[in-house]
């Protein structure tokens with residue numbers, strides 16, 4: 001057995017967003033067709049701290065699991081609010097293949113899913129990307145959106161103004177036009193595509209702030225009883241799309257809470273992303289449609305990203321000798 005350890009710096013150098021988006025799109029189709037095995041993730045609630053998630057899956061001949069902790073209060077200590085580690089195994093033999101830093105992997109795979117959602121659900125003429133919550137995930141969200149769409153302007157709000165400022169400097173370095181706005185309402189009202197990537201437990205936007213034609217993507221998760229959007233956002237959306245209906249119903253407060261209150265029902269969820277990718281359901285059908293995509297985050301997405309990195313490392317090794 002030859003187990004390799006792939007550290008952060010290597011993962012960063014090996015992942016490219018466009019290539020990963022292609023692989024991820026294929027995996028979403030396979031997920032829809034039942035070729036992906038993915039038992040429910042285990043969530044360990046750590047009182048007063050946050051959660052640890054254990055996420056296994058088997059996809060495209062590889063299996064593995066990621067463990068990720070989400071501790072929003074770490075921000076007060078100047079620490080990352082989440083840490084992740086990935087174990088990759090051979091699906092045929094079960095043999096362990098690699099231990100991979102999970103932080104960059106998570107950020108890229110979550111970005112890739114957002115990119116796919118935007119490709120199918122955003123207006124083709126989308127120009128302005130709004131970001132609420134300018135932390136670590138927000139960077140790969142923007143990276144993916146610039147690959148998937150023609151949008152080149154970004155407007156940002158974060159409760160931590162310094163975080164917003166540093167984000168816009170970084171975005172400007174990518175050649176984008178970037179500015180910090182004063183309120184989340186300002187951002188929501190001016191965006192063609194709006195990403196919520198906060199650690200907030202309570203809604204950060206209201207439905208009546210959304211413009212006609214806007215695509216809203218929420219990736220935040222701070223526990224099953226937390227949410228980033230309010231009831232009116234669900235009610236005002238012409239289409240609600242999720243990565244997995246099962247996961248959204250079980251784990252996403254954004255879907256679960258309004259469902260339990262009777263604000264929406266199960267039929268209010270229009271589609272899973274895979275159904276749209278596979279052409280079984282239509283994505284955007286009109287310029288004025290308001291579409292809400294909830295990304296819960298699925299274990300197979302991590303295995304796909306880990307496979308992507310592992311195969312690149314293996315190719316380098318066989319052409320140039322040991323790492």
Ligand SMILES: NC(=O)c1ccc[n+]([C@@H]2O[C@H](COP(=O)([O-])OP(=O)(O)OC[C@H]3O[C@@H](n4cnc5c(N)ncnc54)[C@H](O)[C@@H]3O)[C@@H](O)[C@H]2O)c1
Nearest residue numbers: 081133135136137158159197198199200220221295296297
């Ligand atoms: N859907 C997925 O697959 C997936 C994957 C990874 C992370 N996440 C989630 O994405 C979110 C962001 O993760 P991260 O690693 O970027 O966290 P982070 O701590 O690096 O960044 C979060 C940012 O949100 C800001 N924020 C908090 N409350 C806010 C509010 N009410 N309004 C505006 N800004 C606010 C913080 O100041 C911070 O800058 C978390 O909820 C995390 O659990 C989801």
